[in-house]
Amino acid sequence: MGRTPARASVRVQHGHDATGYTPAYLNHGRELTAPHELPPATTAEPSTIHRRLEEAYELVRVNLARAFQRQEKHYNLRRRAWRPQVGNWVWRRDHSLSKKAKDFNAKLALKFIGPLE
Numbered sequence: 001m002g003r004t005p006a007r008a009s010v011r012v013q014h015g016h017d018a019t020g021y022t023p024a025y026l027n028h029g030r031e032l033t034a035p036h037e038l039p040p041a042t043t044a045e046p047s048t049i050h051r052r053l054e055e056a057y058e059l060v061r062v063n064l065a066r067a068f069q070r071q072e073k074h075y076n077l078r079r080r081a082w083r084p085q086v087g088n089w090v091w092r093r094d095h096s097l098s099k100k101a102k103d104f105n106a107k108l109a110l111k112f113i114g115p116l117e
Contacts, residue, residue, distance in 0.1 A: 018067035019060045026060065029053050089115040 015021045024032045029049040033039055044052075084090050091114035098106040
């Protein structure tokens with residue numbers, strides 16, 4: 001039986017869903033090369049790289065704003081705006097911490113306190 005050669009590195013060819021760019025491009029201004037590939041013969045001028053990165057950052061800001069709006073729409077799909085009225089009975093969520101000295105285990109504690117007026 002033959003063995004599958006181990007990969008030296010895994011390279012992501014496509015950009016991030018929200019930004020549209022790979023993290024390597026946003027950090028270094030170019031896509032990284034695999035270990036078996038030759039580096040590019042010529043490099044761009046620093047001013048050109050800086051201009052391209054500024055344009056990419058602006059596009060990333062726009063893409064992230066769109067992604068936030070899409071995610072917000074799905075997150076708030078079934079959310080209901082509700083405010084308790086004075087005199088309503090409500091339950092309050094309790095975030096208790098475990099205390100070894102008092103033999104208290106938060107995992108076994110009640111999650112809500114109430115009803116409160």
